[in-house]
Amino acid sequence: MAGRVSGKVVLLTGGAMGLGKAATKALQAEGATVIITDIDEVAGRATAAELGCDYLPQDVTDWERWQAVIAEVEAKHGRLDVLVNNAAITVFGSIADISPEDFKRCYTVDVDSIFMGCKAAIPLMTRSGGGSIVNFSSAAGNKVSPDLAAYNSAKAAVVTLTKSIALYCAREQNGVRVNSVQPGTILTPNVESVIAGTPDPDATRAAFSVAQPIGRMGEVDDIAHLVVYLASDESKFATGAPFIVDGGLSIA
Numbered sequence: 001m002a003g004r005v006s007g008k009v010v011l012l013t014g015g016a017m018g019l020g021k022a023a024t025k026a027l028q029a030e031g032a033t034v035i036i037t038d039i040d041e042v043a044g045r046a047t048a049a050e051l052g053c054d055y056l057p058q059d060v061t062d063w064e065r066w067q068a069v070i071a072e073v074e075a076k077h078g079r080l081d082v083l084v085n086n087a088a089i090t091v092f093g094s095i096a097d098i099s100p101e102d103f104k105r106c107y108t109v110d111v112d113s114i115f116m117g118c119k120a121a122i123p124l125m126t127r128s129g130g131g132s133i134v135n136f137s138s139a140a141g142n143k144v145s146p147d148l149a150a151y152n153s154a155k156a157a158v159v160t161l162t163k164s165i166a167l168y169c170a171r172e173q174n175g176v177r178v179n180s181v182q183p184g185t186i187l188t189p190n191v192e193s194v195i196a197g198t199p200d201p202d203a204t205r206a207a208f209s210v211a212q213p214i215g216r217m218g219e220v221d222d223i224a225h226l227v228v229y230l231a232s233d234e235s236k237f238a239t240g241a242p243f244i245v246d247g248g249l250s251i252a
């Protein structure tokens, strides 16, 4: 039986670990050919070897590299159907604590990268007959904290940037859909290490869990399944939308 994304060529940033790795596995299981990129070459190559996919080194903040990556995908596969802009960093700090440099760094990695990825990929996706772009925002774009000034606002910007690009694609009638995803707290290795680095990890784990009204953190598959849906033609009427999968965090 054909998979839900059979025959689709997917480029996914930040695929070495966490949600990107889980989404790659889920997309492959449904028949996609996935190319992962990551700034961490050791982890990127290890994940690609483990999953049996291609890996391209990439810093998503580098515009020239974006153009080269898209050209490499076109040279090897002749098309691009799905772009998953997953790579991001979390920068902690309140307005008082965070330096202007760190604030800008968060925006460069979390927002500029999505602008560049969409700008580089849309022409090839258009030549491929259309496609789907999935931009990673976060429930942190809705539910803010005094100590996440940069990350909260950057992830909110991703939602609005996504809407603008979606309307552009609709106006062009190029067949490219663009949506954002807003996960709640998901138990990735990254989140595990944040918990482990706090003075009282058990208390932090409990606080992270109850922040979601359904009383637990999410699992990576909760988001991987959403990415498969958005990558697939099942979501063909969805564009410009923020997909909130957060155990109720945004509405609490």
Ligand SMILES: NC(=O)c1ccc[n+]([C@@H]2O[C@H](COP(=O)([O-])OP(=O)(O)OC[C@H]3O[C@@H](n4cnc5c(N)ncnc54)[C@H](O)[C@@H]3O)[C@@H](O)[C@H]2O)c1
Pocket: 013, 014, 015, 016, 017, 018, 019, 020, 037, 038, 039, 040, 058, 059, 060, 061, 085, 086, 087, 088, 089, 109, 136, 137, 138, 139, 140, 182, 183, 184, 185, 186, 187, 188, 189, 190, 191
């Ligand atoms: N884990 C969560 O609880 C959670 C919740 C909401 C949203 N998100 C979002 O989901 C996405 C994935 O989160 P995760 O927890 O799996 O993150 P992660 O830190 O585990 O993985 C992110 C990957 O991006 C890569 N990366 C970082 N900077 C890069 C750069 N400049 N160029 C290329 N690659 C780079 C890292 O090497 C890493 O492999 C992010 O956009 C994150 O903001 C995560």
